[in-house]
Amino acid sequence: MNSIGQGFWEAWRLIITFDPDLYEIIFLSLQVTVAAVIIASVIGLPFGAWLAVNRFRFRRYTIAVLNALMGLPPVVVGLFVYMTLSRAGPLGGFGLLFSPSAMIIAQVIIITPLIASISHQTIRDLWAEYHDLLISMHATRAQRIMALLWDGKRALLTATLAGFGRAIGEVGAIMIVGGNIEHATRVLTTAITLETSKGNFAFAMGLGLVLIMMAVLVNLLIHTVGKTERTGTW
Amino acid sequence: MKLNWKALVAASLLATASSAETLRMAVTTSFYNSGLSEILLPAIKADTGLDVELIVVGTGQALRLGEAGDVDAILVHARAAEESFLAQGFGSHRREIMYNDFVFIGPADDPANVTAAKSAVEALQSIAAIQALFVSRGDDSGTNKKELKLWAEAEIAPVGRWYRAVGSGMGATLNVASGMNAYTFSDRASWLNFGNKGDLALLYAGDPALFNQYAYIPVNPDRWPHVRYDLAMQLESWLTGEKAAELINGYTINGEHLFIFNAVP
Numbered sequence: 001m002n003s004i005g006q007g008f009w010e011a012w013r014l015i016i017t018f019d020p021d022l023y024e025i026i027f028l029s030l031q032v033t034v035a036a037v038i039i040a041s042v043i044g045l046p047f048g049a050w051l052a053v054n055r056f057r058f059r060r061y062t063i064a065v066l067n068a069l070m071g072l073p074p075v076v077v078g079l080f081v082y083m084t085l086s087r088a089g090p091l092g093g094f095g096l097l098f099s100p101s102a103m104i105i106a107q108v109i110i111i112t113p114l115i116a117s118i119s120h121q122t123i124r125d126l127w128a129e130y131h132d133l134l135i136s137m138h139a140t141r142a143q144r145i146m147a148l149l150w151d152g153k154r155a156l157l158t159a160t161l162a163g164f165g166r167a168i169g170e171v172g173a174i175m176i177v178g179g180n181i182e183h184a185t186r187v188l189t190t191a192i193t194l195e196t197s198k199g200n201f202a203f204a205m206g207l208g209l210v211l212i213m214m215a216v217l218v219n220l221l222i223h224t225v226g227k228t229e230r231t232g233t234w
Numbered sequence: 235m236k237l238n239w240k241a242l243v244a245a246s247l248l249a250t251a252s253s254a255e256t257l258r259m260a261v262t263t264s265f266y267n268s269g270l271s272e273i274l275l276p277a278i279k280a281d282t283g284l285d286v287e288l289i290v291v292g293t294g295q296a297l298r299l300g301e302a303g304d305v306d307a308i309l310v311h312a313r314a315a316e317e318s319f320l321a322q323g324f325g326s327h328r329r330e331i332m333y334n335d336f337v338f339i340g341p342a343d344d345p346a347n348v349t350a351a352k353s354a355v356e357a358l359q360s361i362a363a364i365q366a367l368f369v370s371r372g373d374d375s376g377t378n379k380k381e382l383k384l385w386a387e388a389e390i391a392p393v394g395r396w397y398r399a400v401g402s403g404m405g406a407t408l409n410v411a412s413g414m415n416a417y418t419f420s421d422r423a424s425w426l427n428f429g430n431k432g433d434l435a436l437l438y439a440g441d442p443a444l445f446n447q448y449a450y451i452p453v454n455p456d457r458w459p460h461v462r463y464d465l466a467m468q469l470e471s472w473l474t475g476e477k478a479a480e481l482i483n484g485y486t487i488n489g490e491h492l493f494i495f496n497a498v499p
Contacts, residue, residue, distance in 0.1 A: 087458060088302035183287075
């Protein structure tokens with residue numbers, strides 16, 4: 001079994017020959033995941049901060065549920081979105097099933113709890129530090145949340161990247177709602193599943209390595225742009 | 235594989251047809267894993283301008299997608315299930331396109347001596363007799379339905395540690411069989427196109443009971459007004475036409491024919 005070694009060669013061959021199909025599925029993978037991460041961050045980051053600064057009756061339970069939802073099984077989310085978007089389902093009229101939009105919806109559901117939960121933990125610690133200051137300044141609740149999100153932005157990047165990591169490597173849900181249609185909804189993870197099922201292990205492995213390299217590149221890029229993890233920038 | 239993708243892209247770029255209309259069709263994993271779709275789709279695009287999007291699932295799920303109106307047409311291979319689908323009014327009609335056959339795959343040294351079987355039923359009986367490992371699709375697909383029908387005819391209830399129902403597509407099932415060096419039941423096309431044969435070999439084929447007919451069913455537009463029945467009919471006339479016959483009959487892997495066209499004009 002030298003498929004692993006072959007996989008490395010296959011990965012390089014795919015990248016340096018500019019295989020158009022490969023670039024198409026890489027692009028779609030990024031498009032779907034980045035869209036999902038942006039939407040989930042817009043919902044999840046403020047929600048996590050809001051949970052950290054507010055005291056209300058079911059707060060403890062809300063946090064417990066949120067933390068539990070981090071482990072939401074993607075295949076169940078996929079099935080739920082599938083049944084909702086199917087022509088026979090409640091939102092069938094939009095005809096979204098088997099489209100990239102459906103894949104984005106599924107990923108948003110999967111990663112929002114993760115982003116919100118990490119955001120909550122980060123902001124909670126920061127809030128303990130800023131509490132007296134912000135209260136003495138008579139900051140409104142919205143101002144407090146804004147200030148905490150802004151000052152915690154570096155740490156919140158981790159939340160966003162965790163969401164990206166979970167979404168880019170996800171296959172169970174997007175296979176169900178996207179259908180793995182060539183030139184329409186095929187992304188790296190579903191292509192890997194498909195090639196594995198055909199017994200083309202080297203090719204599947206090559207795609208897998210491309211996926212990993214892409215995840216590393218995106219993370220590096222974000223750290224570079226955000227100027228994090230460098231001496232003197234904290 | 236790689237070349238085929240390229241051919242597909244090249245063909246879709248060269249396609250002269252101007253307006254690209256999209257038809258969504260659920261097909262069985264055995265049809266897709268055979269590789270024939272990579273030959274047919276570019277030709278369909280070139281001749282009719284149709285972009286056919288394939289949802290690759292087992293026959294059971296393909297029928298469910300048709301019932302829910304999530305696809306415009308289906309291409310499946312399970313006669314009884316197809317007829318009940320039509321009887322319930324989910325499909326407009328059924329058109330036979332092509333056939334191939336099911337085969338028994340197993341370890342090359344063949345401990346159950348399936349090679350000597352005189353019928354499909356006998357092949358199963360000899361596997362069950364020594365309780366040799368057998369991997370079943372177990373996913374309510376056309377291939378699975380056929381296999382279960384044969385077990386019933388052999389009067390054997392396939393239960394026990396030797397019978398492994400994996401609940402996966404044809405390729406994944408062959409992977410499991412290859413990994414466990416077990417017997418399995420496959421359609422000929424998927425087997426020929428499979429890249430991880432390991433120590434497995436084709437052991438038995440040829441019983442008329444192993445006949446495998448593929449049929450095309452457009453989803454009934456009376457039930458789901460949004461389906462593209464016009465496009466489904468356009469595709470049907472192509473699939474039953476001369477060009478399709480030529481491509482289907484001409485598709486070979488290692489010199490072996492995978493499908494035989496039998497649509498009646």
